[in-house]
Amino acid sequence: MLEGQGLTIGYPDRVVGVGLDVRLAKGEVLALLGPNGGGKTTLLKTLLGLLLPKAGEVRLDGRALSSHSVRERARHIAYVPQTHVATFAFPVEAVVLMGRTAHGNLFRRPTAKDREVAAAALAHLGIAPLAERPYTMISGGERQLVLLARALAQEPQFIVLDEPTASLDFGNQGKVMREIRALAASGHGVLFTTHDPNHALRAADRAFLLRGGEQLAEGPVKEVLTQERLETLYGARVHKVADASEIAFLPG
Amino acid sequence: MKIRRSVPGFTIAVCVLLGGLLAAFTVGRYPVGLGDLVNVLAKVLGHRTDVSPAVESVVLQVRGPRVVAAMLVGAALALAGTAFQGLFRNPLVSPDILGASSGAALGAVVGIYLSLGVLAIQAIAFGGGLIAVAAVYVIGSAVRSRDPILVLVLTGVVVGALFGAGVGLVKYLADPYNQLPAMTFWLLGSLSAIATADLIPLFGPIAVGAIVLIALRWRMNVMSLPEEEARALGVATGPLRIAIVAAATLVTSASVAASGIIGWVGLVVPHLARSLVGPDFARLLPAAAILGGGYLLLIDTVARTMAQVEIPLGILTAVIGTPFFIWLLASMQKTWS
Numbered sequence: 177m178l179e180g181q182g183l184t185i186g187y188p189d190r191v192v193g194v195g196l197d198v199r200l201a202k203g204e205v206l207a208l209l210g211p212n213g214g215g216k217t218t219l220l221k222t223l224l225g226l227l228l229p230k231a232g233e234v235r236l237d238g239r240a241l242s243s244h245s246v247r248e249r250a251r252h253i254a255y256v257p258q259t260h261v262a263t264f265a266f267p268v269e270a271v272v273l274m275g276r277t278a279h280g281n282l283f284r285r286p287t288a289k290d291r292e293v294a295a296a297a298l299a300h301l302g303i304a305p306l307a308e309r310p311y312t313m314i315s316g317g318e319r320q321l322v323l324l325a326r327a328l329a330q331e332p333q334f335i336v337l338d339e340p341t342a343s344l345d346f347g348n349q350g351k352v353m354r355e356i357r358a359l360a361a362s363g364h365g366v367l368f369t370t371h372d373p374n375h376a377l378r379a380a381d382r383a384f385l386l387r388g389g390e391q392l393a394e395g396p397v398k399e400v401l402t403q404e405r406l407e408t409l410y411g412a413r414v415h416k417v418a419d420a421s422e423i424a425f426l427p428g
Numbered sequence: 429m430k431i432r433r434s435v436p437g438f439t440i441a442v443c444v445l446l447g448g449l450l451a452a453f454t455v456g457r458y459p460v461g462l463g464d465l466v467n468v469l470a471k472v473l474g475h476r477t478d479v480s481p482a483v484e485s486v487v488l489q490v491r492g493p494r495v496v497a498a499m500l501v502g503a504a505l506a507l508a509g510t511a512f513q514g515l516f517r518n519p520l521v522s523p524d525i526l527g528a529s530s531g532a533a534l535g536a537v538v539g540i541y542l543s544l545g546v547l548a549i550q551a552i553a554f555g556g557g558l559i560a561v562a563a564v565y566v567i568g569s570a571v572r573s574r575d576p577i578l579v580l581v582l583t584g585v586v587v588g589a590l591f592g593a594g595v596g597l598v599k600y601l602a603d604p605y606n607q608l609p610a611m612t613f614w615l616l617g618s619l620s621a622i623a624t625a626d627l628i629p630l631f632g633p634i635a636v637g638a639i640v641l642i643a644l645r646w647r648m649n650v651m652s653l654p655e656e657e658a659r660a661l662g663v664a665t666g667p668l669r670i671a672i673v674a675a676a677t678l679v680t681s682a683s684v685a686a687s688g689i690i691g692w693v694g695l696v697v698p699h700l701a702r703s704l705v706g707p708d709f710a711r712l713l714p715a716a717a718i719l720g721g722g723y724l725l726l727i728d729t730v731a732r733t734m735a736q737v738e739i740p741l742g743i744l745t746a747v748i749g750t751p752f753f754i755w756l757l758a759s760m761q762k763t764w765s
Contacts, residue, residue, distance in 0.1 A: 226656050250662025257657050263517040264652055264707035274650050278662025283643050285710065330661070 177201055177237055178223060178253065178334050178365060184231035185215065185222045185389075191230060192218040193389035200365045202333055205356055207376035207397065208369040210386035211410050216369045217338065219386060223367065224336055225249045250278035254327035256337040259319040265310035268322050272297055275329030290329075297328035301355065317348035324355060335359060337368040341375055353379040373401050373425045385409050401425070437704030438711075441719040445499075448725030452495045455729055458486050489624075497622040497630060498728045499721035501687050504634045504679035506701070506720025509694025510713055511641050511676040514652040515669060516580060520756065522695035523680040526584045529691065530591040531560025532684035537598045537611050539685075546629050546685075554633070554681035556591070561677050563587050617690040617742030619728055630686040637679035641713060644672060648709035690724070690741045692749025697723050699756065 179199040186192040193215040200206050200223075210216050221227040223234055225241045234241040236252055244252070254275070262271075275297070276290040286294075298304045301321050306314055311322060320340060327335050340356070341349040356379045359366050370376060376383050376397055383400040385392035387409050393400045406414040406425055413428030454460045460483055467477040468487045509522045516526070523529055535556025539549030564587045568580040595615070602608045622630075641648075647668060650658045658665050683690070700723075701716035724741075727748075731739045 221656065224656075224660055226659055246659055246664045247662040250660060253660075255657065255660035257654070257660075260654070262653075263519065264514070264702075266649065266707050270649065270708050274653070274661055277647070277650050280646075282647060282668075285646055326661075 178234070178241075178367075180223060180229065180232060180234040182232035183219075183222060183229045183234070185218045185227070186230050187218075187227070191389070193386065193391075196232075196386070196391050197394065198223065198384060200334060200367050202365045203360055203363050204382065205360045205366045205368070205380045207380035207383045208367060208386060209371075209373060209376055209383060209401075209409065210392075214386050215389045216386055220336055220338055220367070220369060224253055224255050226255075247278045250330060250332075252332055253334045253336060254330040254332035256320075256323045256327045256335065256340060258338050259316055259323060259343050262311050265312040267307070268298070268303070268309050268311055268314065269294060269307040271311050271322055272325045272329050275326035278330060293331065294325075294329045297325040298322075300328060301325050316343040317345060317351075320344060320348070320352060321355075324352070332364070334365040334367070337366070339369050339371070341370060341372065349375070373406055377401060377423065377425075437701075437706075438715055438718070440704055441701065441715050441722065444722035445718050445725070446722075448498075448722035448729070449495065451729045452498065452725045453487060453491055455733055456486075456491070457733075458482075458490075460486060460491075493622050493624045493627055494619050494728070495725065496627055497619050497686060498725045500627075500630055500634050501619070501683040501690065502693060502697070502720040502722070502724025503717040504638065504683045504720075505690065505693040506697035506716040506723070507638055507641050507713060508676040508680045510698040510701070510709070510716040511648065511672050512694070513698055514648050514709055515672055515676075517652055517654070518580065519699070520581060520695075520753070521584070522692070522698075523676065524689070524691045524694065525581060525588075527560035527564045527587045527591060528557040528677050528680045529684055529689050530588040530595070532557035532681040533615060533689050534560075534591045534594045534598070535681070536614070536685050536688075537595050537602075540607055540611055540614070541598050541602050543607075546626065550629050550633070550682060550685035553685040554678060557677045557681035557684070558674065560587055560591055561673055565673070613740070614688040615742075616740030617688040617745070618731075618738070618740050619687050620732070620738055622686065626686055630682055633682035634679045637675040637682070638717065640671060640675035641679075642717075644668070644675075645709045645713045648672070648713070652709070688740075688742065690745055692745040692752070693720060693724060695756075696745075696749050696752050699752075 177199065181197050183196040184191060184194050185196065196219065208216050208219065218227065222229050228242060236244060272294040273286050273290060276286055276293060298307055301324060303318060303321050303325065306318060340352050344352060353375060356366050356368060380397045382395060383397040384394045385400065385405065392409055393405055403414055403416045415426040415428050417424045417426060453465050454462065464479060464483045465487060467479045468484050470477045471479055505523060512521050512523060512526055513519050532553040535552035536549050539552045564584045568583040571579050573579045599608060599611055602611060647663060650661050650663050651668060655665055697720040698716050701712055701719045705711040705715040727744050728741060731741050731744050
């Protein structure tokens with residue numbers, strides 16, 4: 177269980193959010209939604225332990241996250257950042273191997289097991305053929321999958337993804353959503369941010385709505401994501417489309 | 429597959445080094461034949477061979493220390509440049525661009541001005557280099573910008589200029605007959621004054637720094653990622669960055685203290701090495717060290733044989749490095765985000 181209670185989040189010079197309660201259980205997907213500048217990224221960084229909460233405490237399996245070493249943390253929680261252009265043209269395999277960092281000491285070279293785990297992560301996501309390609313020469317969608325493979329190679333219990341679908345085409349968005357479901361099915365706790373409520377409906381069990389640093393709602397995704405709440409959340413009109421089994425929202 | 433692919437790269441680097449060694453020992457005002465060289469080596473190893481004392485003296489006393497120094501300095505500058513490029517996530521930085529060289533230069537010039545010994549000069553040079561890099565880093569990360577890489581490079585230029593002004597001041601104050609020529613000659617970079625006794629203060633710090641950098645080579649890959657990503661992968665970035673900067677500055681400062689300012693090696697060689705073995709620091713760092721040693725041996729050989737008088741090394745490396753940097757800038761522009 178990764179949880180934060182009564183969190184005040186922010187940076188040394190400013191407070192971004194107050195009074196936030198977040199819980200992420202293993203085997204569960206939590207979607208974090210909210211307008212730009214609402215504090216989503218700050219909350220993510222706090223839950224990852226990259227940023228200390230200004231009040232309250234983040235706990236990992238009941239123990240304060242800040243009492244874990246950087247390395248211990250990385251063996252429990254993996255972070256999938258938004259894709260970026262890398263400075264150096266590392267081969268994909270080397271990028272995924274970096275996920276094994278926390279499993280070795282400062283000077284250790286990757287072991288045969290590390291290479292196996294990395295290869296398995298690539299194979300699991302169906303991108304094994306990319307292993308030798310330079311990370312800078314593959315598409316944005318492929319890069320997102322490589323970063324996901326790197327997170328898998330960390331063998332974490334929790335995976336935190338920052339807008340995993342932001343730079344992806346329609347087909348790859350679906351693929352990432354399916355992967356997120358599969359991760360939860362295999363026992364991981366998954367937290368992701370998104371700008372698309374439909375992605376939350378599709379992939380998440382629970383949703384957390386964050387607006388202006390305040391917790392607007394938190395709970396089962398189908399209950400939390402209503403037309404009225406979304407209109408409040410984004411301060412804009414939202415249309416609802418429904419058929420017998422599914423609902424979807426369109427920006428008005 | 430991967431290992432096979434990188435073998436030719438390493439082989440080329442080693443060939444450059446061997447070629448550099450051969451050229452450095454045999455070419456010069458007193459040519460030494462290949463056979464003589466082999467004989468001298470055999471004699472050093474304890475075999476009885478027939479070598480004229482003149483040849484032996486040229487190989488062991490005259491060229492020997494200089495060859496060792498060229499290898500050490502070339503390897504040190506290449507290692508430092510490779511480490512800095514990874515750490516600052518920027519293929520355009522080098523020890524001289526981040527101010528380590530100009531900081532070390534100021535330290536060393538002050539040392540000469542105060543008529544200190546080699547060890548003291550080296551210590552001050554190290555301190556100056558560290559202060560300069562720390563200043564560039566602190567200022568560069570304090571200035572908020574959409575293009576932190578550009579800010580970093582510009583900060584390096586500015587801080588370098590300030591330390592350069594300091595060097596100018598010390599030169600202005602120096603004794604024009606004794607100290608000034610030494611300073612001027614030294615600032616242009618040269619290995620001609622290296623004697624056997626200079627090798628120990630050169631070797632010690634470079635060995636320490638190089639061991640640290642090469643031991644950390646697996647972590648260096650992760651350190652070349654954005655800060656938060658590296659931490660999320662389990663690396664305590666703060667202490668590690670300080671260790672890498674200190675090690676890279678140590679080897680740079682030791683080189684500068686022994687041989688003066690030899691610019692551009694730390695920029696050019698890492699790129700050549702990357703094109704040979706790829707960007708993975710685990711292979712890149714050793715390859716850069718080997719290649720750097722060979723590179724500077726070749727350049728030093730040219731410096732002492734091209735003209736009647738010896739050409740300062742820093743001038744030759746700049747003649748090669750400047751166009752290289754411009755070419756790099758032009759070809760990098762595309763991938764800058």
